[in-house]
Amino acid sequence: MHTFDFYNPVGIHFGENSISKLTHELEKFGPNVLLTYGGGSIKRNGIYQAVLDSLKAARKNVFELSGIMANPRTEKVYEGIRMCRDHAIDFILAVGGGSVIDCSKFIAVGAKLDGDFWETLLIKQESMGEALPLGVVLTLAATGSEMNATCVITHWQKHLKLAYEHDLLYPKFSILDPIYTYSVSKSQMVFGCVDILSHIFEVYFSAPDTSNVSDDIAEALMKNVMENLAVALNNPRDYTARSNIMWASSMALNGLLGLGKEQDWMGHQIEHALSAFYDVPHGAGLAVVHPVYLKYICQKVPKKFVRYAQHIWHLDRSGKTEEAIALESVEKTRAYFKSIGAPITLQEVGIPAEAINEMAATVHPFPTSYAHLTQEDVKHILQQCLE
């Protein structure tokens, strides 16, 4: 087990009607609140009104930034930063899924930054000194952003989707009501679960492969998500299933699963190119890329895949080589994604073969990647996503 540091101070309020905790949480912060959200769905399902009621009870001055899109873009961050400065915002309340939360995190730091946030944080990778405090009302189980200090943003003109992390970006609180996820579409739920599973794969399939609590917990989460997605696909209003998916989503990316591990993150790195060029939903892109990526590397590092085959897919090892059983396990994974209605080829998400070289050129493999990937490998992986 590798040496690690861990710190996660996010306060979680989980369960039906946990919105009742919002007013009390808001009272800890200043009067001017920037309320951020996406399209109009929260107005249709009543979440918007419940949030406004809490803001009113806490006597806040509310300014709204709406229309935050999936794969949020730098323009929206600049818009939010301007609002924070114009209205002397004290606190940001993000109501939505990972896109709204991530965009809001960049606004929280950008508003306190002298320079341009993209240049300073993402290109020069300079450190930040402060950020506006931020809270979350979650409406979609997928990214885990409600319980971590990471955020991802897309620069559409440059076709770059880059991530940033800083302890100051942990939400002060996150409100997780499983009922708030009832109204998301089937495909959003499926993409969300693919994202959760992908987060688990990123840390599970990484060095070292000696006994590690984190790997055991990773397997527990994988099984839980698959079991509960099956229930929720059948009945989207199953509270227990939605609760498990929602909490598993936070647990998958609150930092715990990667402890003691190098972590891989190549599935996400490659997918970010798909989103940055073709605005593919993140979970859909992962469903295409991640199983193919795992298939590509499983012959180089088969041992962990043998464990995965046995613990997750209960495959019989007898008479098979490590390589054969490893391959079988990743084929099972891809077939599983197909079975839950996720796309599994580039064609299905509208990306032509000609785009591969340009996309691959923007992906820079980490030196710690599990199978020591090169940029040439990335191209081959994307080519195999055509099949």
Next chain:
Amino acid sequence: MHTFDFYNPVGIHFGENSISKLTHELEKFGPNVLLTYGGGSIKRNGIYQAVLDSLKAARKNVFELSGIMANPRTEKVYEGIRMCRDHAIDFILAVGGGSVIDCSKFIAVGAKLDGDFWETLLIKQESMGEALPLGVVLTLAATGSEMNATCVITHWQKHLKLAYEHDLLYPKFSILDPIYTYSVSKSQMVFGCVDILSHIFEVYFSAPDTSNVSDDIAEALMKNVMENLAVALNNPRDYTARSNIMWASSMALNGLLGLGKEQDWMGHQIEHALSAFYDVPHGAGLAVVHPVYLKYICQKVPKKFVRYAQHIWHLDRSGKTEEAIALESVEKTRAYFKSIGAPITLQEVGIPAEAINEMAATVHPFPTSYAHLTQEDVKHILQQCLE
């Protein structure tokens, strides 16, 4: 899954030489430090000197409270409170296992309290307003106190061992170096692992029994601890095994495992009577009490035990009733504790049959206990611990 709130801001530094982070952590606090520890073992194994070096590098004025015993007693808390007041202590650094940490937590709150800590917090159960900040250098994997806000103290004259919990008692940081646990005795390691497993049982065997991420993680931790204890018993200096036991210990009681569950804690409640009357090591008392307690209740709530039997002990269910397989699973548990060298009867820990009534009278079952235990049940359970 039940509604829950979760918050755990403890900063963890884990791994070999994580003591190198201590000076930096100490610099965040005031100059006067109370260094608390147990017997002389940390002086023999070099931990004491490493801690003193860090304190010196951080230019602290160090005052020492040593001799904190297993099952720490109120007298030691009063001694620490006096020292905090006499020397205007700014920060408490606890170096040891759960006993040292728990005693230090009570000192941290007691030093800031106008009234008597025992009367105010444990008898009248009044709330506290502030506490001295506290940090931990852990030397024993067992109680999880390094990553939670709970502490337990014994009033020896009254034969009461009571628990207290408050968010202000989360350690500001905890330093977890698995090598620091190499020198603990075999029995301490075994008792520590029994304590870890017992913490997991307390939340796993509790309502509700519908699908819950927490239960899946609980099983992952149980398997990890048993697997790694077997390795560590064979080679106490196996870094990977010691790492897993140490981190599993923190994970078992940092609050995550109980989320969405009612939690039971009757195994611990009953054991506290053994410690409070006979100063039995906590883990030894749990090895005696917990399997017998589970055996007592498994016929009333067999369903979860069937799952436990299959997932943990891989028992074959075919042709057996739920009750039969449940019983088999708890017999396996008791046999396991015996196999690792833990005591499994009251006689083995020096408690006579005549003590049972007096001990049972101090145990007040929680209304949420898994099988709705009564005080009469407690007596029967203790009687069955004689066999």
